[in-house]
Amino acid sequence: MKKIKVILTGSRGFIGRNTLTFFKTKKKYELCPISCRSGKEIKLPKAEAVIHLGGRVHEHNAEEKEYFRDNVDTSINLAKKAIQAGIQTFIFISTIKVYGEAEGHYSEKSACHPIGAYAKSKYQAEQALTRLFQKEKDKTLVILRLPLVYGMGQKGNMRRLDHYAKKGWPLPLKAATQKRSFLYVKNFCAAVEIILGQKHLKEGIYNISDPTTLSSKELYQACVKIYGKKEAIVFPFPKIVRKLLARYSKRAGYLVQRLFQTYTLNNQKFENEFNTVLPYTTHKGLKETLINKTD
Numbered sequence: 001m002k003k004i005k006v007i008l009t010g011s012r013g014f015i016g017r018n019t020l021t022f023f024k025t026k027k028k029y030e031l032c033p034i035s036c037r038s039g040k041e042i043k044l045p046k047a048e049a050v051i052h053l054g055g056r057v058h059e060h061n062a063e064e065k066e067y068f069r070d071n072v073d074t075s076i077n078l079a080k081k082a083i084q085a086g087i088q089t090f091i092f093i094s095t096i097k098v099y100g101e102a103e104g105h106y107s108e109k110s111a112c113h114p115i116g117a118y119a120k121s122k123y124q125a126e127q128a129l130t131r132l133f134q135k136e137k138d139k140t141l142v143i144l145r146l147p148l149v150y151g152m153g154q155k156g157n158m159r160r161l162d163h164y165a166k167k168g169w170p171l172p173l174k175a176a177t178q179k180r181s182f183l184y185v186k187n188f189c190a191a192v193e194i195i196l197g198q199k200h201l202k203e204g205i206y207n208i209s210d211p212t213t214l215s216s217k218e219l220y221q222a223c224v225k226i227y228g229k230k231e232a233i234v235f236p237f238p239k240i241v242r243k244l245l246a247r248y249s250k251r252a253g254y255l256v257q258r259l260f261q262t263y264t265l266n267n268q269k270f271e272n273e274f275n276t277v278l279p280y281t282t283h284k285g286l287k288e289t290l291i292n293k294t295d
Contacts, residue, residue, distance in 0.1 A: 003030040006196065007044060007087070009078065010053030014153050015093075015185055019051065022189035029196065036078050037070075049089035049196055050082050057118065064117040071121035076128050083132075083139055089201060090133070091142045091192065096181070096207065096265060098123040098145065101257070103178075107266035108145075108205050126205070133203065142195055143205040144188075147265055151185030151289050157255070162290065165223035165232070172237030176216035178262040181209040184285025187278040194274050202273065207265040212281040216259045222283055226290045 006023075010016040011033035023031045036042050036054050044050075056062060056070035075092065082090055099106045100113035114123045126143055133141035150158045164171060191208050195201065214222065217234055224232035242260065246253025271277055280288070 001027070004028060004049070004196065005030050005032055005045065005047040007031075007047045007050045007082075008033050008053065009036050009051070010055065010093075013053060013057075014151075014155060015149055015188060016053050017153060018151055018185040019053070019189055019192070022186065023193075026193065029193075036074055042078055042081050044081050044085050044087070046085070047087055049091065050078070050087055051091045051093070051192060052078060053093050055093075056121075062117075067117040067121040068124065071118070072125045072128060075125045076132065079129055079132055079141075083136055088138070089140050089142065089196070090129070091144065091195060092125065092129055094122045094126055094143050094145045094205075095119060096145050096147045096263075098126065103261045103263060105262070105264045105266060106207070108207055108269050140201050140203045142201070142203060144191065144208050145205065145265075146188065147181040147183050147209050147263075149183045149185055149188060150285065152292065154185075154289070157258075161220060162223060165220060165229075165290075166227050168224060168227070168229040168232075170233035170235055171220055173217040173220055173234040173259065174236045176234075176237075176259050177218075178260060179213040179215055180219075180258075180261075180263050181213050181265040182219075182282050182285075183209050184280045184282065184289070186285065186288075187280050190278055190280075191270065194276055198274070204269075204273070206270040206273070207267045208270060208278075209265040209267050210280060210282045210285060211267075211277050212283070213264050214282050219282075219286075222286055223290060226287050 006029055008019060008031045011020055020031055023029050032045050032047060052075060056067050079090055097119035098112045098114045099110055101115050112123055114120045129141055133139055187210055221232040242256045245256055
């Protein structure tokens with residue numbers, strides 16, 4: 001059986017590494033990792049699709065122009081090369097941050113109010129790619145907007161929460177009952193596989209998230225339980241303290257906002273369009289991640 005060749009950018013990142021591992025078990029597909037760093041000529045092998053994971057994520061020392069160069073200019077350049085090479089499907093990986101930072105439940109029809117260079121550059125790339133592919137009748141653009149992604153090799157806040165749970169440390173999450181959407185990296189890979197398997201793929205923007213939501217409190221309790229500890233100890237975090245943190249530290253204020261804010265995705269469009277529900281609940285994804293982790 002002839003394999004379907006798929007170009008993958010960003011293969012060295014957390015999601016990229018997991019994507020390579022996932023598709024190694026799929027006999028139908030052959031992933032071809034490439035680099036598309038700015039300033040380098042992009043050379044594309046023959047392929048049927050592109051998964052564009054590459055780009056600049058959150059970096060404290062990066063200048064705004066670097067985000068737009070790496071997330072907008074490089075994406076457009078790659079897409080043009082793909083079109084010229086006759087590649088049929090272009091999957092662009094975006095973020096739910098294009099909706100903004102306000103509390104809410106977001107669908108693909110929600111207004112976008114990106115804040116910060118990362119979110120603004122991703123949204124600008126979405127718009128530019130949409131305009132580009134509107135001129136191409138036989139090429140398809142799919143944009144996937146992702147929430148916080150977790151799984152093997154996870155970094156950032158999820159890695160820190162994992163560390164605290166393993167130690168069984170008490171955390172001020174008693175009032176953190178607001179629901180949030182997450183995405184297990186294997187659910188991301190499953191979504192991409194479903195898209196690649198479509199004979200008559202429709203272009204569009206899709207929110208992708210686990211079929212279940214958890215609050216920050218529930219997330220921490222689940223992690224503690226998976227490690228076999230006693231029930232997680234959580235205690236109150238007074239609003240006045242949260243406000244003071246937000247006032248004197250922008251970074252701390254942002255973290256507190258994320259912990260105590262409802263921020264969920266409506267992913268019914270993906271489920272209805274592809275007649276599927278992603279296989280892992282957040283509880284199941286967490287259990288597989290923490291039990292199998294090696295660090």
